[in-house]
Structures are given as structure tokens and as C-alpha cells.
Amino acid sequence: xxxxxxxxxxxxxxxxxxxxxxxxxxxxxxxxxxxxxxxxxxxxxxxxxxxxxxxxxxxxxxxxxxxxxxxxxxxxxxxxxxxxxxxxxxxxxxxxxxxxxxxxxxxxxxxxxxxxxxxxxxxxxxxxxxxxxxxxxxxxxxxxxxxxxxxxxxxxxxxxxxxxxxxxxxxxxxxxxxxxxxxxxxxxxxxxxxxxxxxxxxxxxxxxxxxxxxxxxxxxxxxxxxxxxxxxxxxxxxxxxxxxxxxxxxxxxxxxxxxxxxxxxxxxxxx
Amino acid sequence: xxxxxxxxxxxxxxxxxxxxxxxxxxxxxxxxxxxxxxxxxxxxxxxxxxxxxxxxxxxxxxxxxxxxxxxxxxxxxxxxxxxxxxxxxxxxxxxxxxxxxxxxxxxxxxxxxxxxxxxxxxxxxxxxxxxxxxxxxxxxxxxxxxxxxxxxxxxxxxxxxxxxxxxxxxxxxxxxxxxxxxxxxxxxxxxxxxxxxxxxxxxxxxxxxxxxxxxxxxxxxxxxxxxxxxxxxxxxxxxxxxxxxxxxxxxxxxxxxxxxxxxxxxxxxxxxxxxxxxxxxxxxxxxxxxxxxxxxxxxxxxxxxxxxxxxxxxxxxxxxxxxxxxxxxxxxxxxxxxxxxxxxxxxxxxxxxxxxxxxxxxxxxxxxxxxxxxxxxxxxxxxxxxxxxxxxxxxxxxxxxxxxxxxxxxxxxxxxxxxxxxxxxxxxxxxxxxxxxxxxxxxxxxxxxxxxxxxxxxxxxxx
Numbered sequence: 117x118x119x120x121x122x123x124x125x126x127x128x129x130x131x132x133x134x135x136x137x138x139x140x141x142x143x144x145x146x147x148x149x150x151x152x153x154x155x156x157x158x159x160x161x162x163x164x165x166x167x168x169x170x171x172x173x174x175x176x177x178x179x180x181x182x183x184x185x186x187x188x189x190x191x192x193x194x195x196x197x198x199x200x201x202x203x204x205x206x207x208x209x210x211x212x213x214x215x216x217x218x219x220x221x222x223x224x225x226x227x228x229x230x231x232x233x234x235x236x237x238x239x240x241x242x243x244x245x246x247x248x249x250x251x252x253x254x255x256x257x258x259x260x261x262x263x264x265x266x267x268x269x270x271x272x273x274x275x276x277x278x279x280x281x282x283x284x285x286x287x288x289x290x291x292x293x294x295x296x297x298x299x300x301x302x303x304x305x306x307x308x309x310x311x312x313x314x315x316x317x318x319x320x321x322x323x324x325x326x327x328x329x330x331x332x333x334x335x336x337x338x339x340x341x342x343x344x345x346x347x348x349x350x351x352x353x354x355x356x357x358x359x360x361x362x363x364x365x366x367x368x369x370x371x372x373x374x375x376x377x378x379x380x381x382x383x384x385x386x387x
Numbered sequence: 388x389x390x391x392x393x394x395x396x397x398x399x400x401x402x403x404x405x406x407x408x409x410x411x412x413x414x415x416x417x418x419x420x421x422x423x424x425x426x427x428x429x430x431x432x433x434x435x436x437x438x439x440x441x442x443x444x445x446x447x448x449x450x451x452x453x454x455x456x457x458x459x460x461x462x463x464x465x466x467x468x469x470x471x472x473x474x475x476x477x478x479x480x481x482x483x484x485x486x487x488x489x490x491x492x493x494x495x496x497x498x499x500x501x502x503x504x505x506x507x508x509x510x511x512x513x514x515x516x517x518x519x520x521x522x523x524x525x526x527x528x529x530x531x532x533x534x535x536x537x538x539x540x541x542x543x544x545x546x547x548x549x550x551x552x553x554x555x556x557x558x559x560x561x562x563x564x565x566x567x568x569x570x571x572x573x574x575x576x577x578x579x580x581x582x583x584x585x586x587x588x589x590x591x592x593x594x595x596x597x598x599x600x601x602x603x604x605x606x607x608x609x610x611x612x613x614x615x616x617x618x619x620x621x622x623x624x625x626x627x628x629x630x631x632x633x634x635x636x637x638x639x640x641x642x643x644x645x646x647x648x649x650x651x652x653x654x655x656x657x658x659x660x661x662x663x664x665x666x667x668x669x670x671x672x673x674x675x676x677x678x679x680x681x682x683x684x685x686x687x688x689x690x691x692x693x694x695x696x697x698x699x700x701x702x703x704x705x706x707x708x709x710x711x712x713x714x715x716x717x718x719x720x721x722x723x724x725x726x727x728x729x730x731x732x733x734x735x736x737x738x739x740x741x742x743x744x745x746x747x748x749x750x751x752x753x754x755x756x757x758x759x760x761x762x763x764x765x766x767x768x769x770x771x772x773x774x775x776x777x778x779x780x781x782x783x784x785x786x787x788x789x790x791x792x793x794x795x796x797x798x799x800x801x802x803x804x805x806x807x808x809x810x811x812x813x814x815x816x817x818x819x820x821x822x823x824x825x826x827x828x829x830x831x832x833x834x835x836x837x838x839x840x841x842x843x844x845x846x847x848x849x850x
Contacts, residue, residue: 143438144435144438144439145435146432147432147433147434147435147437148434149435150434150435150436151689152685152686153436153528153531153685153737155517155521155526155763156735156736156738156739156740157739157742157762157763158739176524178521178522178524179447179449179522179524181522182522183452183453186448186449190447190524255448257448257451257452257457257463258447258451260466261446261448261468261472263446263492263494264491264493264494265492265494266445266446266494334485337485338485338493339443339445339446341442342443342444342525345439345442348435348439348443349436349440349443349525349526349528350525352436352526353520353526353528354526
């Protein structure tokens, strides 16, 4: 079983994730942007529109204006989760020496910082997830909207994070960066793993990895599609607002009439 | 199959005969479900925005407290995400892998006849105001789902009597109220006399005359909002331009946007262009109508069957242009009563017109008070997408939908002496607000923006 989870499942889960996402995004792409449904007021340049989308993606701007408590829970959860993902790459890829490599700290301090950040964000993301779960159960409107899967997504993330946190807080159940790096290197180079590798003997690590892989497998078939979905839909609705609208056939329609009619007044030479 | 769902509030449905007038042969009940699934697939595949809205919603509930229909009724199906779920659950069940294999888990369900009845109820309780799109973290647009839902119901033959009748009248006469040319000419002569009495100036409202500008009024401006029609006449007269209205298209609105975005929307768009060509005008100026301008500005360019070469602009933008050019002498002291402005949703969130409305407003009145929230964050009047149904149950809903608006107007304090003005530059807003300011006892009179422009251009004699 451990062998299956560590050696075979990763290739399956990564393939399902990638192919699944391509399938869903391909379906989206085959639909058309039929009408101009730009949400106004909108910027007048492409750069401005991209900046708007960036502000939405990075700061959840619309949500901040609409619902501060949901924004707090949601934004903190996403930022912490994103930092943790980054932390995994740094920790496993650079063994926690990233701050040393960019010349900020000594080797020792870098690893210490890496551990500190990982542990803190682990706690933060857990608290934020618990708040979101509480919110889903406590606020009547959200409760009415929720399907069983909406709770399961949160519980799944809570489970993954909890296992990760236990590995942080109970050193003997945790695992160091090096053995994981060797394991990942083996996966990437298609080198078979051997029974004496440390990863094979860390049940919590195996569990953590298993849960993550299950998440990766169902991600393209769940509401977690909001990750690419956000970019795709913002692309439709946060467009530069130019008069007349670009890329549309036919007639010039727009704001100040004289701009539309090429500076010509239509009033028959009176104005 | 008998309907088990009770207590559904529905507008009166168009009969089979009514539907034939808008070229739809209603699908018999026993074939509706099958037909609906087929059409839903077509809609989902065509509209990327629709598919994304179906597949990316995380059910965070941010839309709930931002929807005036939910705030007014507290009916769970009026939460935008839940309203969209009526269609989303069915779409997921049939057209996504997760819904095919785990429907219960993700909240997908088979389509049944009574779901269609539920959709008919709740998609016609949505004002298509897009405030939910504004607050959604992903910008998912429930309006797109409502539009798709209404399209689907239209193809099945389920359209409110009001919308079907308007669609038929539009196809027959070129306006929503069924006015014939004789009626239009008559009304215009009457309005000319009114202007004469009011201002002492002779101002004509030309019908079907050779001209440079074709003005597309809302047909409600002949009956319900005559001051908007005379306001526009005064504006064109002041500029001294050659303008006309056409008896073939005296309708700024386009109900195609609201229940049928294919044939009806296209036919109405083409009607404008055809008439402009026939009259040989140089420019089309659109009248005061929110959804109509959204259709004309955002949808029309993509709907035309051939290139349209005559520019189309909105009268508010025209007025703004001449104000900024200093070409208008506006006696703003005439409009000294306190005024607040209701930003029509379609102008604010779909057509980028908030600044224009304020430039015109500030040039025409002396006591302008903003309501909160305003501009693109404004709440809908509760009549949006023409759900102006008169049967008692639906009328009661309209009062509830406008509760948030009433609260906003009250907070401005413009009506505290009973002489306030609520400026609502949109025909549907006006039709909704005329009775609603009475129901909520707001102490304000509902007026259009062009009404105020007209008053400021040619002050009434008795002032």
C-alpha cells in the first residue's frame, strides 16, 4: 500500500490533474464570449484591465468591498495556503536554505526561518479553514447554499493541514527536507524508490501525501475549478471599456456621440 | 403530472395563442423536460460566461446580502447563487462528470417538470441588475444564468403574458404599447400644445420626417412619462437640429434582451437600423431606457446581420457633450427642489454612464443629494428586466423588491418636506417607482433626467 501511494499514485494523480484541467478549460474555451458583458465602470486600456484582474486575484478586491468578514477568512486562508505551497517548493527544493542563497541570512538562520514560517502559516491556514467551516454552518444563507461536497472540501483541506501540522509539532512523526527531496528526485527521474528510503517509514508523511493526491484527483471535477475559473471569467467581465467596443462587427455605438461619429456632428452642420 | 410544489409565485403565463404571436409553438408538458435538457446543453456550450458560472461558483454566499430581492423577501431562492442553482444543478447532473457520477454529493439533480415551474417563478423574480456580479469574488454573473433560464423557458413556451404581449406588440407596431402611427402623431400634437402652454415656445415633434437625427424614444414616454418626450424635443429644438421620430420604431426598449436573446433581440436591433437607413439619418440618438440602451450599446453590434454604418449614441451623452461644450444655457434655478438620483443598473453596471448622469444632473438642478450606495453599487428599483407584473401576488413582490430602494431614498432626506424629486432616468425604473414611492410613502416625485434638462432649457412661464 505504502509503495502504491508513494510510487504509482503520484503519476496517476498528476496525470488526472493535468488532463482534467485541460479538459475543463478546453470546454470553456470552446464556448464563445457572445456578448459584450463588461462590468462597468471599467478601465479604458488593456493594461488597466489586467491590473484590475490582478487586484482581484491578489487582494480579492470585490469581495473586500462586499463582505469584510468573509474576505478576512477567505483571503487569509488563500494567502496562507499559497505561502505553504511556495514553502513546500522552497523547503524540498532548496532544503530551507532559500534565505541563505539570496544572501539574507546564514544557513542556520535560513533553515530556522523556513521552519518558523512553515509552522506559523500552517497554524494560520488551519484557523482560517476552521472559520470558513464555522461560517458555512453558522450563517443561514451559506448553509442553505451548501451541498455535502462544500463541507467535504473544507474537511479535506483541514485534514491535510492538520496532518502537516502534527508533523511539524511532533518531530519524531515528522520528516526532514532531505529524504523528501531524494524521494521527489526519484519520482521526477523515474527512478524506482527503495524500501530503505525514510519516506517509506513515516506513516504521517504517507497519509499527508495520500490526502493531497486525492485532492489533486478530484480538483478538476469540483468547485475547486474556481482557481482557473476566476481568471477565465474575469477575462470576460473585466475588459477594457473602449468606445466603440473592439472586436465587434458593424456599427459604432458608444458614449459621447461625437467621439463615435469621428468628431463629426450629426446635427447637419448646425453645431 | 401534477405539481407538488405549492406557494410558488408566478406571473400569469402567456397562452399558446399569445406564444404563437411571438413565433413559438409551446412544447407539450410531457416533452418539456427532454427539450429543456437539450436546450440547456446548447446554451451551456455556446456561452462561455454561462458555463463558467455553472462550474466555478464556490457557494460563498457573498451575493446574498447584496441582492435586493433577497433583502426584500428573505426567500432563500432569491439568493443569487441559489437562483442560479436552479439551472446549475440540472446542468451539472447532465453535462459534468461529477454530476453524472455523484449527483447527491455535489448537489446536482435530475430535471423534473416542477423544476421548470420553479425556474419560471424565480427567474422572473430576478431583476438582472448584476449587483451580484459586482460583489462576486470571481465576477460570476447570475444575470447570465437568469437570461439563459428565461431563454430556455421561452423556447419551451413559458413566457409571462406581459413579456409575450410586449414582444407581439413590438413586432406589429414597433413599440411596446401598440401605438399606431395615427396615435403617435396625435400624441405628439398634444405634447406640442402642452409645451406651448408650458413655455410659450413653439416646439415640434416631427414624425417620419426627413432628418439628420433619428430619436428613439421609449414608447412609455408618450403616455406615462410625457415630460421625458417633451424634454428631448426641447433639447433638439434648442440645438436647432433636424430630427425626427419614426412611427416604425418608437421604442428604445428591447425585450429580446429580457426573454429571448436570439430572434426577438435581433429583430428589434435590425428594426432600428433598417428604419435609420430608410430615413437616411446621420445619427441615431437613443432615449431614456436602461435595458434598451444596454441592448443597443452592448448587444446590438454583435447582433446585426450586416454592417451598421450609422453611429448610435445615447441622449444623456449628447446632452453631456453640449453641456461641456458650453452650448446649452441651462436655468438650473428652475429645478430648486431637492433631487436625488437613482442610477439605473444598466447604466451603472453595464454601460459606464454614471459620470454622464452626474454632469447632466449638476448642470440642471441646484439641490442634488447623492444616495448611498450610488453609482455602480446602487441597488435596483425592483422593476429591472420588466418584471412589472400587476397581479396582486407579484405586485406585492415588487413592493418588497423596492424596499431597499425606499430605504436609500429615505436616507437622503429629499422627501422629508414632500417636495423631493427622485430622478430615475429609465422607463422601467419609472414604471416601477411611480407606484412604489406611493407604497413606501417617500414624499418624492419620480422624474426622468431629460425632464429636468427640458425644464432648465425652457423654464415654465409661471415660474
